[in-house]
Amino acid sequence: MSLWSQFSSLVWGPGSVLILVLLLRLSVQLWHKSHLWDLQCCSTDLTGKVAVVTGANSGMGKVVSQELARRGARVILACRSRERGQQALAEIQAASKDACLLLGEVDLSSMASIRTFARWLLEEYPEIHLLVNNAAICGFPKTLTPEGLELTFATNYVGPFLLTNLLQGALQRAESARVVNVSSFTQERGYIDEEHLTGAGRPLTFNQNYYCSKLLLTSFTGELARRLQGTGVTVNSVDPGVVYTEIMKHFSWSYRLLFKLSSFFIKDPKQGAIPILYLSLAKELDGISGKYFSSSCVITHPPKAAQDHLVAQSLWNASVQLTNLGKMD
Numbered sequence: 001m002s003l004w005s006q007f008s009s010l011v012w013g014p015g016s017v018l019i020l021v022l023l024l025r026l027s028v029q030l031w032h033k034s035h036l037w038d039l040q041c042c043s044t045d046l047t048g049k050v051a052v053v054t055g056a057n058s059g060m061g062k063v064v065s066q067e068l069a070r071r072g073a074r075v076i077l078a079c080r081s082r083e084r085g086q087q088a089l090a091e092i093q094a095a096s097k098d099a100c101l102l103l104g105e106v107d108l109s110s111m112a113s114i115r116t117f118a119r120w121l122l123e124e125y126p127e128i129h130l131l132v133n134n135a136a137i138c139g140f141p142k143t144l145t146p147e148g149l150e151l152t153f154a155t156n157y158v159g160p161f162l163l164t165n166l167l168q169g170a171l172q173r174a175e176s177a178r179v180v181n182v183s184s185f186t187q188e189r190g191y192i193d194e195e196h197l198t199g200a201g202r203p204l205t206f207n208q209n210y211y212c213s214k215l216l217l218t219s220f221t222g223e224l225a226r227r228l229q230g231t232g233v234t235v236n237s238v239d240p241g242v243v244y245t246e247i248m249k250h251f252s253w254s255y256r257l258l259f260k261l262s263s264f265f266i267k268d269p270k271q272g273a274i275p276i277l278y279l280s281l282a283k284e285l286d287g288i289s290g291k292y293f294s295s296s297c298v299i300t301h302p303p304k305a306a307q308d309h310l311v312a313q314s315l316w317n318a319s320v321q322l323t324n325l326g327k328m329d
């Protein structure tokens, strides 16, 4: 076989697929690098600050917690599993020896658990400078919690709503504080129906409970920002983009396999955490509130439903009733 035919069989055979895949991966990585905020250029120091990160034991929550701790913050890893939380804490501690970390147990799908956690937290830390509502689930069919909430909406929306409100006093006492709500681009496919919170309302197709719950979180972000105007507390939401984490662990094996295969081309948790860290740390965001940021860290219009003030107020009132906020706190 001539040298040329050997070369062409390599280029047009399996070798070409490999080269194409590698080139594609390289371009994706370069694209991410050029479109992501440069964390290293941010000089924000968090010494003496208290930060709470929900879902801190895996994925982006763990990366965010590690970076906040590296910058001197006392970080409360708010996790539902003591075991997984301890493991993440040990890993972060091993990576940054001076990290000041504390594990807090909270199941965000349970209002009782959130109240217990918030009581403990407020006793320990009367001032909180940063709350990252990061924990979420996806891939669950309609399921009711023992408290009568729909599981996905309870975890992804009602939990953050209740926790943030219970911690409001501590955030305001900090004088300057931020709340970061981790939403998702998939909210574009959601809609707002308060009845979904208790498992009623218009029927939802596969995984639409996740999309809708993220839309509610963005609507809540806008309403909370209006209510917190002038208090020194800002609240924004962000889409981290498509990131290879454990988020698909409740899907069937075929979805998980597809996600695994795509992991070569999508962001890793470190890259996915950048937009969340941007909202948590960037000095230029001082005073910016009620905004939704794309995964490229740019202020973007959220879906129309999340921009509607009347819908947001109605959702707020329904959530206050559902969580008994005000009556017990």
Ligand SMILES: NC(=O)c1ccc[n+]([C@@H]2O[C@H](COP(=O)([O-])OP(=O)(O)OC[C@H]3O[C@@H](n4cnc5c(N)ncnc54)[C@H](OP(=O)(O)O)[C@@H]3O)[C@@H](O)[C@H]2O)c1
Pocket: 054, 055, 056, 057, 058, 059, 060, 061, 078, 079, 080, 081, 084, 106, 107, 108, 109, 110, 133, 134, 135, 136, 137, 155, 182, 183, 184, 185, 239, 240, 241, 242, 243, 244, 245, 246, 247, 248
């Ligand atoms: N990955 C993506 O492509 C993507 C895209 C858009 C938005 N997001 C959002 O990014 C955020 C972080 O997700 P991730 O991708 O990093 O996924 P992940 O690795 O699965 O992290 C989710 C975290 O939430 C915790 N969690 C789940 N249910 C909880 C509950 N009831 N109480 C307390 N903690 C609970 C999980 O704890 P356990 O380990 O105990 O389950 C885990 O630590 C989520 O809000 C997600 O919706 C992700």
